Amino acid sequence: MRQGNGGGDSVSPERLTSPEALNHLRERLLKQRDNSRTVINVCSGTGCLACGCSAVTAAFREALAESRLENVVELKTTGCHGFCERGPLVAVYPLGVFYQKVSPSDVKLIVDQTIKGGKLVNKLLYKDPQTKQVIPYEHEIPFYKKQMRLLLGLNMVMDPNSIEDYFILRGYQCMVRALFNMKPEEVVQEVLDSGLRGRGGAGFPTGKKWAACREAKAETKYIICNADEGDPGAFMDRSLLEGNPHSIIEGIVVGGYAVGAHQGFVYVRNEYPLAVKNLTYAIGTAREYGLLGRNILGSGFDFDIEVSRGGGAFVCGEETALIASIEGNIGTPRPRPPYPAEAGLFGLPTLINNVESWASVALIIEKGAKWFSSIGTASSKGTKVFALTGNINNTGLVEVPMGITLREIIYDIGGGCPRGKKFKAVQTGGPSGGTLIVESGEPEIHESLVAHGDIREEEEAISLLDLPVDFDELTKAGSMMGSGGMIVMDQDTCMVDMAKYFFNFLQEESCGKCLPCREGLQIILAVLKRIADGKGETKDLDTLEEVSQVMIDTSLCQLGGTAPNPVLSTLRYFRHEYLAHIQDKRCPAGVCKELVSHAIDETCTGCHVCFEPCPTDAITGKTKELHVIDQAKCIQCGACYQVCRFDSIKRVKRGGGDIVQLRAKEKWQPLKKRTAAVA
């Protein structure tokens, strides 16, 4: 007898031999479940785990037992709710109350006040940073309000380790529809008609790939789910695998049926232990119920899935490298064609799609291509999950319909930049995606764009923030959808430093198999370092562009082919910033260590807050007296600058020349003598 975690559903994992048997089981589970009872959902995604949600769950278990409520109130651990910034998160249903930053010591209060007394615990409710308004209910919180959580929605209400929870939520009905009501070619047609484009980065039409694999002549074919997710800052695929693994399994089985494959692999990085655990468990229970293996639900179709663990190399996400890795070879790419749909794993036709693509397939088959294609824009259908990170108030996972503007994502959902700082740019698509969309209307930036011929004068009024987010619009703007990493940058971000960061990452991750990528990355990184150190020359910008073009034209795989994006797009939108480093030996954002010093001005209140983060103990001064930074000890890490609440720490230009405040360009002015003395 196995105890499903969802609602204490007590069932034996019987092998289901028909769709009717699945329906009967669902009805039985629904009858067992009392929908009127209170459910406490504790987010147990990786983000909330890191903030200590396990202790919160344990405290709930104890408090409910103490109050003799353990059989009346249901306690559930779920996948990621998306708003990781505010974790650990607890949602209480059916009210839909949303508690944030919950600690074990808050739990008794929630049980006494909310569960027993029906009252809210005010200190745990969400407070809008802008309006200061307290918002008790999840669906009213701006972070969730503008989202369309078609893929992530179930994460909040379902225990990923309870297949019974998934059955109740109409799980595996999509598979039933495909296996029993559709011919394989009709499934392919449905995916084609949906307009779904792959979510792994390139945006290739999924249906076309399926049709090619279906047409390939071979006895044996394979399915692969690409869950390598190596982009810095991205965790969309991880959250889907952790929170709703059955939806991925369903999509994969349907894909196998459509193209004539009987074996699937999920290639997931080993650094995702919870995703590996939940997925492996889900595959096991699906097998027990006869939803994987021989003669699935009596349909006559056999299909099984294996989990294959990747070592975490970024290049192993590239499909041919990934295939080599599953085969037991070194994960390096090979030229295409032939494409995997014709000759993939072990030389046989292989259908490879991204995690989010597979989850979307399950939705398309369940709700129909027409429904799916009604969401989004003309060329990009459905929703897209983004991992919103960087200088943004509401860090987390957001799912939005294609066509939503960047402004809506960054301001309405993301809540803008913290501490009132000015938005500067956004990097979409990770290292191989493009940097950057900038808000035009900033005179300095606009002038640079016009001078370089990137935009025309009359386009001044159109802010790129109002760009609708879809595959083609982002590409036209010199950026890219990529896999969904979205890094927001504020006024304190240096674009040369940003490009340097991505090149550092890519240089370490390149497999080195082809010369343009191997050498090109090294050359560009060296030039970027030189510029950041104030040793660049104007002709370096030509070198950056020329080497980038060679890499784009001749690299073996898209790691090298797309690597120049961060440098080309920062050059396009922020050329003036490169020139400031080269010609004025100045870093306008005050980031590049060789070009800035930190100094404290007379507005310092002597609060000591800057002492703690300083890694070299460079700051001295008595309480309530002016503090001083010892320049011999200071390593220019900027930690003091980040924490100062009084704007008293200034970033000043290093070496000779005028000492200027570098924080807000409109306020540039000579600082007081004392600051000059220490700079």
Ligand SMILES: Cc1cc2nc3c(=O)[nH]c(=O)nc-3n(C[C@H](O)[C@H](O)[C@H](O)COP(=O)(O)O)c2cc1C
């Ligand atoms: C360097 C590199 C890394 C990649 N990493 C991933 C990844 O982590 N996950 C992924 O789904 N696709 C990744 N891709 C894209 C895959 O090669 C492939 O296009 C994708 O898995 C196809 O699935 P889709 O059509 O559903 O997008 C990467 C591509 C390159 C060039």
Ligand code: FES
């Ligand atoms: S892990 Fe809890 S909200 Fe993301």
